[in-house]
Amino acid sequence: MSWDGLASSHCTPLKGSEHRLSDADLKSALAALPGWSLDDSGERIRREFAFDDYYRTLAFVNALAYIAHREDHHPDLGVHYNRCVVEFSTHDCGGVTRNDLICAAKASALYADRHGA
Numbered sequence: 001m002s003w004d005g006l007a008s009s010h011c012t013p014l015k016g017s018e019h020r021l022s023d024a025d026l027k028s029a030l031a032a033l034p035g036w037s038l039d040d041s042g043e044r045i046r047r048e049f050a051f052d053d054y055y056r057t058l059a060f061v062n063a064l065a066y067i068a069h070r071e072d073h074h075p076d077l078g079v080h081y082n083r084c085v086v087e088f089s090t091h092d093c094g095g096v097t098r099n100d101l102i103c104a105a106k107a108s109a110l111y112a113d114r115h116g117a
């Protein structure tokens with residue numbers, strides 16, 4: 001499977017465990033998403049984003065909320081003074097799907113816009 005263009009793709013409604021990515025697909029997808037990793041459960045992906053201060057952290061959170069609303073795909077967030085932990089999983093599929101990769105790529109692109117990585 002190719003992981004080109006994830007950040008400019010859009011989520012589609014998915015239901016059912018058949019949409020969960022295989023271990024091999026997950027491995028190659030995560031290689032294309034620097035900073036993102038599978039958590040211990042193996043059912044979600046996460047990345048921590050660093051900021052200079054609370055205001056910038058919240059600005060990122062708000063922009064990400066807008067993306068999540070547009071895509072109808074929502075991250076779990078850990079919001080701290082100068083960092084934000086972003087986690088994606090697809091509840092309706094019980095694991096990681098292409099929708100999670102799309103939103104992860106969009107979150108990374110949002111951050112890279114200001115922070116360059």
Ligand SMILES: C[C@H](O)[C@H](O)[C@H]1CNC2=NC(N)=NC(=O)C2=N1
Pocket residue numbers: 013072073074075088089090091092093
């Ligand atoms: C009906 C609606 O599309 C679903 O409940 C969406 C909403 N946002 C979601 N967000 C995430 N992260 N996973 C989901 O499975 C999910 N499902």
